[in-house]
Amino acid sequence: MTFLSDELLFFIDLYLNLILGYAILIMSSYLILAYLSAKELRSYLKKNSFVDYEVLLTSEFAPKLSLIAPAYNEGFTIEENVKSLLSLNYNNYQVIVVNDGSKDNSMEILIKTYDLELTELEVHSKIETQKIRGLYRSRNAAFKKLIVVDKENGGKADALNAGLNIAEYPYVVCIDVDCILDKDSLLKLAKPFLESYGKRIIATGGVVRIANQCVIKNGRMVEVNVPDRLLSRIQVLEYLRAFLLGRMAWGRLDGLLLISGAFGAFDKEIALLSGGYSTKTVGEDMELVVRMRRYMLENKLPYSVSYIPDPLCWTEAPEDFQIFKKQRSRWMRGTIETLSFHKRMCLNPKYKLLGMISIPYWTLFEFLAPGIEFIGVITTLVFLVLGLLNWHFFFLLVLFVYTFAIFFSVIALYCEERTYHKYPKQADFLKLLLAAFIEPFYFHPLTVYAALVGYKDKIKGTSGWGEMTRKGFTKKS
């Protein structure tokens, strides 16, 4: 009995130390990334205050961009969204709206609003996609930038590939048609493509922020608000942490694995050479970035992926738990699929920082974290039932994690305050601060649960996105 107890005590001790070690590791990595991000952000803002983006507006040397906006059942908002895409501050660009076999009247609305007619545009199908029913251009010269592709349904990746095949310009900007873009977003996204010499910039991405309860006028953000609903409010905080304190650092290290599917620009040639978007994953945005980087590394071509910390794109976050669960489980499936497609890169020195740091980091802290946390909860419950729980240590551990979570959110709020200051209202700031206190008890368990659903869906072999209902933005008349 004494032997068994000793052995048990040893394992409990070992388990507690492992959990503590994992927590310390993850927290340290967050703090290091936050430090690097803050440094990079400061340097970026300093440089940016002397940048005159207007020079790109008037220059014929500005990179030529093809905007690809896949649309599926967007009939309610497509007219206004396309109008907003056509009125961005940029000259050398075209807009390719890909109607991915919508079941609603999206196509009819587009034809009527933009006076579209079928065109004989030559398509060089470098990537196989679902059948294209027709290509449309406007008879009205005011909409000469617009091309509409009507195709059979094949999912977002397939629609983006169709856009890639049709794009006439050397850089493609892939966006979600329902996102609200900053009017200068293309100017900022295009600049890095001009900046590098000797290194090819294969992709650039910007910060995505939450637009729930913000006021939109004529497709532009006119008033930034913090949502009242807790689920979306906490996502504001979560996005601030992820984009301001996480991706900025990965950008600095040139180890960025993900450029948000909502808004990112790519070198078309490299995207096509890498095979375009994969239709075998629901995380096509992350997978494409990893594949493009892998292509460059395997072919020993000097390259870089650039990241812009300016809030360039505003998107609607789920306000309902069911939709939130679908979104997050899909994100988890996308992560698992990408990591599994490129598993040979993990800890492979051939892939430099990407293989040695980025991919192992994502594996350990993004893919495995919810699972480890779940095991932790189950083990704690077992300890509780068996009366083995060291309450004192348990409370200290919970408090340790809780205080860190709040501390990290306060860092994000401080960074936001010192940089973009998008939430100037006192009430909004307090709402976000309060959210930081509530998040670990309310939001975090939901994200872990949704990620576990993602594990389950992956094991079951579930594919596809599932229906993503959006509420729509508050519009100013």
Next chain:
Amino acid sequence: MEHLWELYANGTWNEPFLIVSICSFVTASVILYLLLIGSRNSHIKNERLRTEYGILIDKLLFTVVFEDLPFSDIIQNENYKKLKDNRFFREFTTESVINLHKNYNGVYARKLEQFYKDSGLKNDSLKKLKSLKWDIRCKGITELAEMNVHEVFDTILTNSKARNKTLQITAINACIKLEGTKGIAHLTEHPYPIDDWTQVNIIAAFKKHDVGDTQGIENLLESKNTTVVALGLKLIKELKLTQKVPFVEQLATQAPNTFLKYEAQSVLQQLTD
């Protein structure tokens, strides 16, 4: 230290570690929160001051531009007397003078330049030019160039050779504004590649400041630095300098690589069409 090692060695480090960490996180959060409040308050205060000073500065600059009052009379203004040594006020005045100067030419612009000099704002900009921080130097360069202070051309030219790209672009733009083509003459000997962003900025500066005398642009075509040659071609093309066709023709026949040869032929085609 010995105590810490003891804690680690006998396996009792966890609890003290957790307690210290919790206290650190709480303290750091409180400090950050206070800094955050401080930053918000300073934001609010600055906004209030900007509104307050804005009214005063607008009146002052209106007097400078539209009323023929000497500076000695302007400084009799009680509010101006009180605030003229305030750093924030001076910064904001410089900003306003610069913004107003962008909108005027001729007599009005000269009056603003005179005020910039008499009020000592020019000295503030000159001090910025000597700063060790590149961003402050950039600010000084922008201000001095906008106010047409030609005497600092050589100093700005030195800055245009800096490795810091933002400083380099700001200084080259300023040189072009002050002395036109002379401002980029040194690029023929530039040792590093000039990226497309810098090139686009240089071309934009030529267009913006309407540089009439383009004597010397052709020298860029003789540079050993291929990016400088590419810049020269772009400038000739964008500014439609048909008088430079013989130089471009020469380059088209003797280009050091196929890229430049192709570019030169393309420029020639555009200029002769």
